[in-house]
Amino acid sequence: MSNILVECPQCIASVRVGVLGPLQYLAEKALCKVRYCDTRQITREDIAWSDILVCVRGCEYPTLRVVQAAKRAGRFVVYFLDDDLLHIPTGNASTKYYSDYKIQQNLTKILSLCDALWAVNPRIIKYYRRWCSRTILTRVPAKIVKEPPKAAEPLKIIFAGSVDHSSLVQEKLSPAVTRLLSEFPGKVEFTFIGASPKLPEQRGLQLYSYFDSYDAYQELMINGNYSLGLAPSYDTPFYACKYYNKFIEYTSYGILGIYEAVPPYTDIVRDGENGYLCGGDSENWYGKIKNVVLNCHEIQIKTAAAQDELLRDFSHTKISYELFEQLPELRNFCAVKVDPSEVCLPHMRWLFYQERIQLLIRMYGVLACFVIAVKAIRKIMKLFRRKLEK
Structure with missing residues (x-):
């Protein structure tokens, strides 16, 4: 039985869903052992314990x-990648970070050291296999969290995404939402999580900042009784390399999705069957949402069809064993035993924060001291809130 160590700067969704989802299922079947560590917390003992290291989106020193x-x-060593990190478009909150020349150098160095590249989109494999020739392609496992809500007024419509999507939302959704709230007063309600639509406060509009707590986010998604989810995108190579996470997420929460008719959504969504596909401008989004609102009696039927597909093709059992077949080392690779003292690893916490400070200086120059101060205050406040919650 192999010991698998999963590493990432923090336990983001890519870790929880993409990597730990299938691995923990295998661990429950006593086929391997799995341990997760934030990068800064990894010790020599962790490396000595492991047979396999899974590096998630690694790009820092x-x-x-x-x-x-x-x-x-x-x-x-396996590298898990679910985004085209070398080509983050301008305008995203993370553009400066991933455009840093050392971040890009680190990413390709790390990948070239790995024994296998694990991706969830074939386009990622096409672009990144130059640094790692052995590749593994899987999907992300999912489960049904909530059945579709019963038809009711107002019809609750949601967009859930990061602050990176703000410009996307403002360009494609905000004009449509303004018109629909005016045409269907009291009959529709829009909720935006993370990305700001830059719309004035008004009846039928709910805004939430990005959730630091995944449990709080999940509670809102479960109890919000949302029927329709929106997923705009852009027709570019970068967005085509993403995974159709929104299809998985919305469907698992009993929400029918309207998705932009571009890859990767066109890889999974069949218009009018397991969701809707929509043209890219605000006029198309207005027309598509309006049509679904006028035919809202069809939502439950189509959501049920999407959930049937999730149960059939995205079960933890199916995807975990697909991974197992492509990467048999998960079961039978046993590394040579070493004493922790033989592992050449610096004090990770010190190195992590030292490198983060240097990165911020490269990104912001003289303003870095203010950015560091703000981040420190936020971290202290977050720790303080956690203590109060306990």
């Missing part, structure tokens, strides 16, 4: 040091 230590110790 501390992750490079972890991968180098694992390789020297004879560990099998």
Whole structure:
């Protein structure tokens, strides 16, 4: 039985759903053992314990040091990637971070050291296999969290995404939402999570900032009784490399989706069957949403069809074993035993924060001291809130 160590700067959705989802299912079947660690918390003992290291979206120098230590110790290293991180478009909140020349160098160095590239989109494999020739393609497992809500007024419509999507929302959805709220007063309600639509406060509009707590976010999605979910995108190579996460997420919460008619949504959505596909401008979004609102009696039927597909093709059992077949090392790779003292790894917490400060200086120059101060205050406040909650 292999010991699998999963590493990432923090336990983001890519870790929880994309990696730990299938691996923990295999662990429950006693086919492997799984341990997750934030990068800054990894120790020599963790590397010595592991047979396999799974690096999730790694691109910082501390992750490079972890991968180098694992390789020297004879560990099998897998790189999980679900985004085209080398080509983040301008205008995103993360553009400066991923455009940093050291971040880009670290990413390709890490990937070139790995034994296998694990992706959830074939386009990622096409672009990144130059650094790692062995590739694994899987889907992300999912389960039904909530059945579709019963038809009711107002019809609740949601967009859930990061602040990175604000310009996308403002360009494609905001004009449509303004018109629909005017035409259907009291009959529709729009909720935006994360991205700001830049609309004035008004009846039928709910706004939530990005949730730091995944549990709080999940509670809202379960109890919000949303019937319709919106997923705009752009027709570019970067967005085509993404995974159709919104189809999985909306469907799992009993929400029928309207998705932009571009990859990757066209890889999974069949218009009028398991969701709707929509043209890219605000006029198309207005027309499509209006048509669904006028025919809202069809929503439950189509949501049920989408959920049947999720149960059939995206079960943890099916996807975990697909991964197992492509990567048999998960079960039978045993690394040479080493003593923790033999693992060449620096003090990770110190290295992590040192590198983060240097990165912020490269990104913001003299303004870095203010950015660091703000981040420190936010972290302290977050820790304080957690203590109060306990």
